[in-house]
Amino acid sequence: MVVLKFGGTSVANAENIQKVREIVDQSVTGSCVVVVSALGGVTDLLLDALDMAASRDAGYGDKLSVIEERHIKTVKALLPVANQSACLSKIKSELNVLESLVEGAFLIGERTPQLADKIVSFGELLSAYLIGQYFQAEGMDAVFKDSRELIRTNNTFGKAVVEFELTNPNCQEYFAKNTNRINILPGFIASSVTGNATTLGRGGSDYTAAVIAAAIDAEELQIWTDVSGMFTANPKIVKQAKSIPEISYQEAMELSHFGAKVLYPPTVQPVLAKGIPMRIKNTFEPDAPGTLISKGQILEGGTVRGISNIPDIALLSLEGPGMIGIPGISKRFFEVLSLANISVVLITQASSEHSICVGISSNEADRAETAVNEAFAYEISLGKIKPVIVEKSLAIIALVGDHMKSHQGLSGKMFSALGKNNVNIRAIAQGASERNISAVIDEADVKKALNTLHEEFFEEQVKQLNLYVMGTGNVGAKLLDQIEQQQRYLKKNLKMNLRVIGISNSRKMTFNEKGIPLKQWREELDKGEAANRITFLDTIKQNNFRNSIFVDNTASEVISQTYPDCLRKSIAVVTCNKIACSSAIENYQELKALSREYNAPFLFETNVGAGLPIIDTLKHLIASGDKVHKIQAVLSGSLNFVFNKFNEQTTFQEVVRQAQEQGFTEPDPKIDLSGIDVMRKILILARESGYPIELDQIENKSFLPEESLNTPDNQTFFASLEKYEEHFQKQYQQAKANNCRLKYVAEFANGKASVGLQQIPKGHDFYNLEGSDNIVLFFTERYPNQPLMVKGAGAGADVTASGLFADIIRIGNF
Structure with a gap:
């Protein structure tokens, strides 16, 4: 016999319920048990109605009307007209009982756990009855069975504990006698040993299916939901997440405990004891293989099987010098939390015994803080223990995998990847089994952390x-x-x-x-x-x-x-x-x-130098222990272009305009021609060489007239260049007479820097520098006489963009 469970999204409406029928009809050859949740969203509507009624809000009736309308609409869409009357009569009768119960909460202005369990049970009861009627109308050998007659629990309302010594015989006896091929049961609900309606906790429909599967030694338990199995991470957060084909019971429990909502955490326990395989399948992609959960061998390459997270976590830290070496402190701490009915999600303790840190749900943090401070009030008054420290807006992320213990360095790899992306880790926990490595981080960093770890452990290192x-x-x-x-x-x-x-x-x-x-x-x-x-x-x-x-x-x-x-x-x-x-x-x-x-x-x-590897080369020199003594450089591609083009057949103003039009200068060309740009570049090289100098310490031997330097905009600047054409021609003619070429040179030596126009003689490394090229000569301890030279195109949008691109790629290689 196979047990199939269909969640709320799988039975949300008539169209989805039709898919459920097709799955049951086509994929199950023998007899089966079909466990169903309430129609999607109905449980929330029931709880909302109860809360409104308990607070004397008459609007609860609107919620009940929505519930009634949804069920009636579903019945009319699924059942032939001839079959609708009896089904609608039963549903309306149950809804009348529901209305009376909610009205009772309104009259007394109170919500009790026992009443809440009775009210929310209607969601699954109506859903299972409706689906049973539909299957029968379709000619299927199906019967509805109330789970409350089979599953017995204690009287802990809201999250009751199953009494297996009563439940297992009930299930075995019923299914041994039953002859129908399909048994449809409501999930989530049960009854206490005293006959009261109880529930198994949100997500309890999974648990219902597992309890029945274990009781009758089912061949397989299938959990049908809206995703194709368990994923390497939450696919809503990590778009590259992949379905896990096979996983062990223990790994599945770890992942579900740490936030993998596709599976209710307690579900695995009953089938684990019996070795019954589980399969997570997608109602909307029934042909997808899904995830098989079993005790079989894990597929190769499966060190980390998944990454999960728990949101809305608070850290509770108890610390103080009075804790060191004092027996019983931990016992008292956890006893206080237990008596306050506060569940601990994560525990970490320093080996010095100076502090104990636990992770709990954020909505329980204030209650926990009050309870712990009251319990340790005496020690706090003496200064032996500090008042408990509470940190909120946190989350837990966890790596999970059975084979993690046999691979070294996974923790280091995890924390290194997070550290590179500035994900601050507040607490760490790792069990001795090494099946789980957990870390508490800021909730705002969850998306980044999950994607970082998924990229590190699951993707093709892209x-x-x-x-x-x-x-x-x-x-x-x-x-x-x-x-x-x-x-x-x-x-x-x-x-x-x-x-x-x-x-x-x-x-x-x-x-x-x-x-x-x-x-x-x-x-x-x-x-x-x-x-x-x-x-x-x-x-x-x-x-x-x-x-x-x-x-x-x-x-x-x-x-x-x-x-x-x-x-x-x-x-x-x-x-x-x-x-x-x-x-x-x-x-x-x-x-x-x-x-x-x-x-x-x-x-x-x-x-410096657009796309030329000048700074990178300098960094390597310094990192390798070399020391820079002197730098000589032509660092302005725009000025080199200008003085290479300028002669007696051109005007200085025309050449500068040409340089601007071709993108060799800044939008304001005065920045280049004033020498400010070159000053900044030699300053950066000096600083990268280890010399802490300032811009105003650099000597600027400007070749521009004072009037040109003081112009307010480009138009007046170009007008001034035209006005002082004779001044520029004179400088050119002087250099030509000396058989030299004009170059704007930056120099740094003995801790001092300068920039200015120089006449460069033939034979000098700068003399044949063409176009907009740059050149830098590094004189260092290792290159004292023949300098290390970097030379090439030093201006232009293309080469500058390629330099930026190269820096981006460097980051990718970090």
Whole structure:
């Protein structure tokens, strides 16, 4: 005999009940037991009606009307007209009794556990009777049987304990005599040894099915629900979660205990003792294999079988010097909680015996705090024990797997993955069986933690990076296009999945948690909401995705001031904006420190040399123990472009305009020509070399006239360049007469830095530097005479975007 249980969603309406009939008719060849829940949502309606009645709210009648309407509608949709009258008469008769009971609660203004059990039992009774009538009308050999006549419990209303010595003989005797092929029973409900209606706790329909299966030694127990088995994680939170084909009883119990709602935790116990296999199946995908729960061998590769979580947890901590070496403290602590009927979900105790920490349901935290403080009031008054500490808004996450104990390093792998994403762990518990590793974390971090761990333990080591791109000008647009072009390559070859979650420019911003389709990112941005810098950054924090990266393509000082907040939330920062790293030394040092503290990469390779690996090369020199003595560099691709193009056949103003149009300068070209940009770059190199200098300590030998430096906008700036054309031609002619070329050079030596226009003679490394190329010479202890040289294109949207892209990939490889 096979036992099948169908949950509330499986019997929510007439259409779903028809699917149930097809499953029973087609998948079961011999006799079977069909255990059903109440129509989906009816139990909640019953409890709402009772609560309203107990609080003297006459609106409870509306709830009862909804219940009546749903059942009548279902009957009329399922049964032929000739069969409806008797069924409707029975249902209305039961609903009249229900109304009288609820009215009683209204009259006395009270809700008792015993009354609550009697009232909620109507949901399953009506559902099972209705389905029985439907099966019979369809010509199936089916009969309805009231579970209260078979399952006996104690008098603990709300979550009664089954009395197996009475229940098992009842079940065995009934099914031995019964000749019907299909027996339909209401789940969840039972009766006490004194004859009162009791319930087995929310989710108790699973338990009903398991109790009956164990009593009659069923061939298999099938739990039919709305998902295709037990999953590696909650598929509503982890989109990549997969159905587990096979799992052990113990693993199933652990997963269900830690929040896998597909299975009511006590369900496994009765069938475990008898070795009866269980199968979790999907009513709406009956051909899907689901999950087999048995005592058989676990499939290979199954170290961690699943990841689960329990929300709404509070931590209760009892600590104090008076606990050390004092016997009985733990006993008293747990006895207090037990007497207050508070269930402990997790326990951890320091080996010093200085503290005991337990996890309990958040809604019981205040009651627990009062009870414990009262019990230890004497010790608290003496200062031997501190008042109990309560922390709320927490959750438990757990790794589960039978074979975890035979694999080293799983705990380290778990905590390392969480730590990299700044998921703070408040408490840890691991049983001696090593079947479960649990950690208490902030509830806000659950989604990120589950996805991080699932990626670590179940996915093909494809690391997902979640990008938020600020700025879509020349550089930002090129970066997005490059990512779109390379997404497939990165996933296949580097095992990286780059998703752009948010994009913003000065006008609009748009978000998509599943990833913005980059082929049409411009259209998506145009349809977005009005840009708001604060909202954009708040959204990054609220999303709280693992491996989040904020990409700043702007030249905004205000945006650069948001980096500390990002890093504190373990959001990596990639930027071509030089302002942050060239600001006050304290700010630069804080950013570096925050990056280390919160394990959040702060990468700014494009601050110097666009896509050239200048900063990366310098970091490797320093990390390997080398010391920089001198740096000489041409660091402005725009200025190199300008002075390579400028001659007696052109005007200086024309060449600068050309550089601006081709994207070699900042939107305000004066930033480049004034030397400020180069000053920032040499400052960053000096700081990365270990020298704490400030921007105002750098000597700027400007080649621009004072009037040009003081212009308020681009128009007047270009006018001033035209006015002083003779000044620029004179500098060019002097260099030409000396057989030299003009280069804007940055130098750092002996702790001092300077920038300025220089005449570079033939034979010098800078002389043949063409176009917008950059060059850097590092003179170090290892390269004292022949410097280490980095040379190549140092300006332009394409190469700058590629430098940002390279930093993003570096983060993916961390």
